[in-house]
Amino acid sequence: MVLAINADNDGRGRIREFVAENDLQQRMLLRGDGVGFQQYHLKRLPTVYFIDRKGDVVSRAPGYQSYEQLENSLQKALRK
Amino acid sequence: MTHVPFLATDPLRVLLVMLWAVLLPGLLLGVQDGEEELENPSAKAVWKVVQVRGEEKVEYEVTIYQIPAPGGNRWVWRAIASDGSYPGGFPIGSMLILGSGKPRPELFDPLSPGVMEMLLSVHEAGNQGVGLGWADGTSVGLRRQIPVERTETTDAEGRVTQVGVLAGGTTQIRGGSRALKLSEFKETLLLGTGGSLKQAEWTATLLRGSEESVTTEKRVLRVERLEAGLIEEEESKQVQEGYEFLAPVVRVLRKGMSLAAVEIAETMFEKGRNDHKRGPLGEVVEEVASLLKSSKKIASRPLDPDVRARKMFGKPAPDFTLEDLEGKSVSLSDYRGKTVMVAFWGYS
DSSP states (O other): OEEEEEOSOOOHHHHHHHHHHHTOOSEEEOOOHHIIIIISOOOSSSEEEEEOTTSBEEEEEESOOOHHHHHHHHHHHHHO | OOOOTTOOOSHHHHHHHHHHHHHHHHHHTTOOOSOHHHHOOOEEEEEEEEEEETTEEEEEEEEEEEEEETTEEEEEEEEEETTSSOTTSSSOEEEEEESSSOOEEOTTTTTOHHHHHHHHHHHHTTOOOSEEEEEEGGGGTOOSEEEEEEEEEEOTTSOEEEEEEESSSSEEEEOSTTOEEEEEEEEEEEEOTTSOEEEEEEEEEEEESOSSSOEEEEEEEEEEEEEEEEOOHHHHHHHHHHHHHHHHHHHHHHHTOOHHHHHHHHHHHHHHHHHHTTSTTHHHHHHHHHHHHHHHHHHHSSOOHHHHHHTTBTSBOOOOEEEBTTSOEEEGGGGTTSOEEEEEEOOO
16 A cells, blocks of 8 residues: 655645646645654655554655665565 | 534523524624624633544543634634643644634644544534434544434433434445445434533444454544533633734644744744733643743754654554545554555655
């Protein structure tokens, strides 16, 4: 499951545009600045968190990542 | 008729409130009315709240001030749990109720979903008649309408009990491999003689998962009104001013921002602190003072967010509830049992 959270308070229209342009399939959540910066200690965007089946945080990938790096982190999370 | 759920304590007030409720649309259009009280329908209510989600149980008291806002009313709340913590993460929050539209959580949503669910449920309660109809699922964390069959009984003192029971059997909330179903739902509302809500209970049983592995979760929201009444214009004004003073400070705290931002908030706060520390929101002012202090401490620590983030590894991921593009609420906990990638992004 991939949850995309906009943590920059971008407007709905702008986000819709982005979703359409890039043909994104994941759930797109809005107004995640509070959640991101306070609860998830973000320092920069984008940042991806990997959460296992039990709901525990496994790892995180700050900044732009290659496909291989993300795949690798996801595999680790899936093995938990 | 405009709904005034927590008012109506004695016959005079009942009359005033009902009059106000009838006249409000007129007042909104700028029609003047002779009754002084009707122009400022400020009120205060204290509710006792018990919220159960599976194993988790939270008990708290919430004080709600209803004050005028452009185009409607604002509910400013403060809530304190039985263990002294804030059930919503902050000691104060607000909800805007426009004349016609739906109530809109302000400032501190989405960090305070629990308190917001309670406020929205209290606001919506008692809007329905008997027979087949809809109940607001917000009370049990489902932001959708639930089909119910409602019955109503009136006792000797004129108090009305409305009971709504899930109509049409088990209702699917979400499909897929982690399906979510609502198997039981009951809404019990106790209304006073003025039609105002005095007590309410919402119970639900949710079934999660596919045929092979279904988990059951019970959810309960129980509210009881401890006191309610109109407040004087002076107190209303103090709440209004206190709210306007605290809102920008809390906005900064909510984001947990840089030391510089916290210091600006602190300067802003210290300027007005003495003017507001004795008002109705005085206790909140003191709470915010200590929140500022601890935020400053955290912000001035050399510990950077990366270090704090790494401390989260192996621990439960903080839950959150946010809206998607379609306005549907999504919680991380909806996906328990699945591996989840949470991708935070933005343009800048």
